[in-house]
Amino acid sequence: LAKTTQPISMDSYEGQEVNITCSHNNIATNDYITWYQQFPSQGPRFIIQGYKTKVTNEVASLFIPADRKSSTLSLPRVSLSDTAVYYCLVVRGRLTGGGNKLTFGTGTQLKVEL
Amino acid sequence: SAVISQKPSRDICQRGTSLTIQCQVDSQVTMMFWYRQQPGQSLTLIATANQGSEATYESGFVIDKFPISRPNLTFSTLTVSNMSPEDSSIYLCSVGVAGGISGEQYFGPGTRLTVT
Numbered sequence: 515l516a517k518t519t520q521p522i523s524m525d526s527y528e529g530q531e532v533n534i535t536c537s538h539n540n541i542a543t544n545d546y547i548t549w550y551q552q553f554p555s556q557g558p559r560f561i562i563q564g565y566k567t568k569v570t571n572e573v574a575s576l577f578i579p580a581d582r583k584s585s586t587l588s589l590p591r592v593s594l595s596d597t598a599v600y601y602c603l604v605v606r607g608r609l610t611g612g613g614n615k616l617t618f619g620t621g622t623q624l625k626v627e628l
Numbered sequence: 629s630a631v632i633s634q635k636p637s638r639d640i641c642q643r644g645t646s647l648t649i650q651c652q653v654d655s656q657v658t659m660m661f662w663y664r665q666q667p668g669q670s671l672t673l674i675a676t677a678n679q680g681s682e683a684t685y686e687s688g689f690v691i692d693k694f695p696i697s698r699p700n701l702t703f704s705t706l707t708v709s710n711m712s713p714e715d716s717s718i719y720l721c722s723v724g725v726a727g728g729i730s731g732e733q734y735f736g737p738g739t740r741l742t743v744t
Contacts, residue, residue, distance in 0.1 A: 548732070555738070557722070563732060
């Protein structure tokens with residue numbers, strides 16, 4: 515699976531939009547890009563997944579350019595509660611049997627301040 | 629979504645002993661995964677547990693050290709055997725979603741293990 519690279523940390527203020535970029539130069543044709551959020555002392559929580567262009571849900575947007583070698587997680591109007599580690603993962607395409615092993619990188623520690 | 633619980637939530641153990649961690653899911657799932665997260669680090673997959681078959685271990689993890697049981701579609705256990713301080717970590721189980729999108733998994737709250 516493609517290795518991912520993302521910033522170790524980012525700082526922001528409440529109300530701002532935060533964009534976290536992840537590079538995955540060796541992504542394969544049937545790979546998906548997936549993002550997780552992890553708060554201290556909790557398990558990771560799935561945020562969003564996409565294959566190309568743009569995906570939006572109630573939490574975030576995911577932008578993927580045509581070459582798919584990078585992706586950007588966009589968090590609109592962050593609050594203090596968005597302070598967490600954000601992981602970008604490349605995941606092999608849908609498998610039968612209901613599961614797919616995940617490879618976590620180092621993640622980006624986002625700190626939101628007042 | 630699936631709700632996952634783990635027992636114990638935390639434990640302090642002496643070196644040389646073993647601890648069995650339980651993972652319970654509120655619905656039937658085909659595949660369950662066990663991860664380890666050392667303090668301040670990212671998650672590392674230990675093994676994949678399929679019901680009715682042997683677990684599949686990742687490089688660097690062996691069955692003698694981390695035996696796994698998967699007796700049914702809602703339950704799994706991970707045993708950390710002959711513990712040493714290097715085994716101090718958070719251990720998490722997760723489940724995939726049958727027919728769901730490929731990267732979406734639900735994680736348990738984790739078991740914080742300290743080995744003295």
